[in-house]
Amino acid sequence: MKTLTLLITLLLTGLSSNAALASGQERAPDLANGEKLVSQNCTRCHDDSVYTRPNRRVKTLPGLGKQVRFCKDTIGITWFDDEVNDVVYFLNDKYYHF
């Protein structure tokens, strides 16, 4: 029983520190990690030509964040906000330039 309580405590502590990260104390985006995440998860339905096509839909940085979240939710992957940020800033740096 003690062990269980300890486990739960550890789990909750872990979760709340992630919540702290999500609420504004994010680290600087890691573009290389963003590139890796995109190449591992994001090439099944479209390649990188969607990011550069003339009629591309994403027009703003927040819009890019929204689209990345939408696409990742479609395939059911879970990323921390930091990882979403890495991907957004990688795509922005390489393709969108907002």
Ligand code: HEC
């Ligand atoms: C299940 C299929 C699928 C996967 C996997 C997928 N996407 Fe998409 N994505 C789409 C579709 C569909 C569109 C919209 C294409 C269109 O409008 O013609 C799109 C469009 C986009 C756009 C907008 C392009 C524009 O027009 O500016 C971005 C950015 C994007 N995806 C990022 C990602 C990222 C990042 C991942 C990996 C997490 C990902 N996608 C994985 C289906 C997918």
